[in-house]
Amino acid sequence: MSKTSEYYLDIYAVTRMIPKGRVTSYGAIAGFLGLPSARMVGTALNQCPKQVPAHRVVNRNGVLTGAAHFKPPSEMSRRLRIEGVKVKKDQVQDFKRVFWDPSLELKDL
DNA sequence: CTGATGACGTGTG
C-alpha cells in the first residue's frame, strides 16, 4: 500500500462536501486546493475510501471519464441517476445547472 | 534510477 499523501486527504475532504445531486470537476477541485495538475485529483480518487462520493466528480465537459474505474463501470452513472442527476451515454445532462463550484459555494473552511 | 502511464485541461489547426 502506498502512503496516503497530505493533499489526497484534502481532495477527499472537498469531494465529501459535494452536495447530493450535484457534481464538480477534477479541475475545479485542483484549482480550489491550489494543485498544479488536475491529474492528481483523478489519481487520488482512484484509491479513495468508499465513504468518498467519487461518482460526483467528472471532467470539465461533464463526461464521466472515471466510469471505467467503478465496479461495475455502470455504477458511476447509476449512482448519479439515483441522486437525480440525468446522465446520457456518460454525459451529464444540464451540466452547467448541476455543477458545484467549491470556490463559490463552499461554506466550510 | 529511468521511463511509461494517466479518473485532466488548454492550445492549435
Next chain:
DNA sequence: ACACACGCCATCA
C-alpha cells in the same frame, strides 16, 4: 465540431 500535441507531475513497473 474534431483531432492531435503538449504541459502537467505523482505514481507505477
